[in-house]
Amino acid sequence: MAFPATVVILPLGILFILSGLIVNIIQAIFFVLLRPISKNCYRRLNKLLTESLWLELMWLIDWWAGIKIELHTDSETFQLMGKENALVICNHRSDIDWLIGWVLAQRSGCLGSTIAIMKKEIKYLPVLGWSMWFAEYIFLERNWTKDEISLKSGFKHLEHMPLPFWLALFVEGTRFTQTKLLQAQEFAASKGLPIPRNVLIPRTKGFVTAVDNLRTFIPAIYDCTYAVPKTETSPTLLRIFKGISCTVKVQIKRHKMVELPETDDGIAQWCKDAFVAKDALLEKYKTTEIFSDQELQQIHRPKISILVVVFWFCLLGSLLYEFFHWTSLLSSWEGIFFIVFFLLLVIFVMEIFIHSSQSERSKPPLVLPTQDPMKQSLLHQ
Secondary structure, X not given: OOOXXXXXXXXXXXXXXXXXXXXXXXXXXXXXXXXXXXXXXXXXXXXXXXXXXXXHHHHHHHHHOOOEEEEEOOHHHHHHOOOOOEEEEEOOOOOOHHHHHHHXXXXXXXXXXXXXXXXXXXXXXXXXXXXXXXXXXXXXOOOHHHHHHHHHHHHHHHOOOOOOOEEEEOOOOOOOOHHHHHHHHHHHHHHOOOOOOOOOOOOHHHHHHHHHHHOOOOOEEEEEEEEOOOOOOOOOHHHHHOOOOOEEEEEEEEEEHHHOOOOHHHHHHHHHHHHHHHHHHHHHHHHHOOOOOOOEEOOOOOOHHHHHHHHHHHHHHHHHHHHHHHHOHHHOHHHHHHHHHHHHHHHHHHHHHHHHOOOOOOOOOOOOOOOOHHHHHHHHO
């Protein structure tokens, strides 16, 4: 049963923001005092701090919304997940693909050592973006001259990570929408490329740079494909807050890095071929409802996220009680005004958080914004 989102957003927003600020402060202290002395020690402690915050989001997915994730992969890959460094590439289908990736990383024991390549605006998000910055996420400006330098610098820093890590890269460069699909189809038709129906055309510069710089210390690429049953609505952060459940299917194919081509053109073509295969997989699922021929692995919802939420709730509850008792804020109009202002600020920050996860501000139009017969046939073929 779905509840109004505001019933959850406000209390969880207070919990997430206050606990996040505490984590961010500790991270900043360790970054200034510990990291210059021992980067490995900083990374190990920061992994625990990061997980103590991000597990609150895992609780939302696992226990509040009850999102069911079906993982299809072979037994060997399943056993290696979390025990080796991996470059993770996946289609960017929904607004919360990154959260689904976090869930799989948490199940594999490397949530706090998961890194992603993201647009730079994310790092300015209070609490979440700041925690990503301390976790050494790589942020891009969508300017290749600058981004190439940022990528190579970020990759170099990963070489001596003391813990197995996943580096996630959405090579499509943006989230899937019908409008973007039409643009991709037009481009493919003009270049004589396979016309996609369920994915966008990958932007291979970043992928090529990643493979060139990481292949000496990352042994595998995890080729992930996400899908949501056509009978269910694609999950969003707002729907999760409302407690609306759904099923997300994930297929992971492991490719050894040494098996990839040596040339940049060969690497780029490998990436394009991988997305042609994803498109075929998703098209088959759409028409036959058979998602994957890989083995369905059993992944269970751990209770650690419940314990983390309870811990933060008890800790912050006792701290807030002592704070209000000491300051007597509730006994003055100024104090009441301060509390109301803080609650509005929490709602505002959470609205920014939710808005930043949305692929579009409004639903895609029911008809194409063009009467060009070629464009109509591309989208509906």
